[in-house]
Amino acid sequence: MFATLQCGRFQLSLERPLVMGIVNVTPDSFSDGNAHFQAAQAVAHGLRLIQEGADMLDIGGESTRPGAQAVSVDEEWRRIQPVIQGLRDSGVPLSVDTCKPAVMRRALQAGADMINDISGFTASGALDAVRDAGCALCLMHMRGEPRTMQQDPVYDDVVAEIRDYLAAGAQRLRDAGIAAERIVLDPGFGFGKTVAHNYALLRHLPQVMGADYPSLVGVSRKSMIGAVTGRPAAQRLGGSVAAALAGAVRGAHILRVHDVADTVDALRVWAAVEQPHVEQGVRA
Ligand code: 8Y4
Secondary structure, X not given: OOOEXXXXXXEEEOOOOEEEEEEEOOOOOOOOOXXXXXXXXXXXXXXXXXXXXXXXXXXXXXXXXXXXXXXXXXXXXXXXXXXXXXXXXXXXXXXXXXXXXXXXXXXXXXXXXXXXXXXXXXXXXXXXHHHOOOOEEEEEOOOOOXXXXXXXXXXXXXXXXXXXXXXHHHHHHHHOOOOHHHEEEEOOOOOOOOHHHHHHHHHOHHHHHOOOOOEEEOOOOOHHHHHHHOOOHHHOHHHHXXXXXXXXXXXXXXXXXXXXXXXXXXXXXXXXXXXHHHOOOOOO
């Protein structure tokens, strides 16, 4: 059994759910074409998330939404390098969201503590890129590829299939020489799943995840929230917090969220209900 995660410079306690704040470094309509401004905005956002109580940050420079455009290694690195640099000494571990072994190597060299690969370290060279670093690895399930994954995904038994995929994926990492205490598994909400699949996975999270590795749950603002609330992404705060809490109640160890302050509040209140003896100072 695990109680901690080896995460680069950090040894993280998993006794309470950790909150991973999302820092996107993809061009938007305001900062388009101004790399310095874009990086400065992302760093400021990350610092704000830390103030709000984020336990770690996930920095991503490659849009992974359904239908997203591919990005080159150099472009992805140009986006995230100054953000890693700017947040490296902010006191929390940095995860980097990438599928590219060359970006993994550069990020680890620059001080990243965790690699979050939505393709599950399946690219040629991905295992070699992470093996000898002390970084944590998040291995996520995805059916298909981002461009086409939402075209009518079908599972015979979604809970059993993803449970087996994650178990096999973890074993593949172990066989490559990666220690168990570096591994985190993730069912990959929204990645090649219908709304019904996503809720089945969340409902049955303990069965999906097993007890051998810690789990990461990313449901923040996703279409599974929109499907139930009828709201666009910008108005999915309440639904996202409810879904994150549902994950925490079912044993999720890391919650990947946009809305750190509200998620931290929800976890604090839940912790006070569950453990009255630690009410108030459950978090620093
Ligand atoms: C609105 C906002 C609608 C965001 C959709 C989205 C996960 C992840 C993503 C996840 C892990 C996203 C990089 C998708 N989701 N990494 N990354 N787990 N480990 N979509 O669930 O946020 S990006």
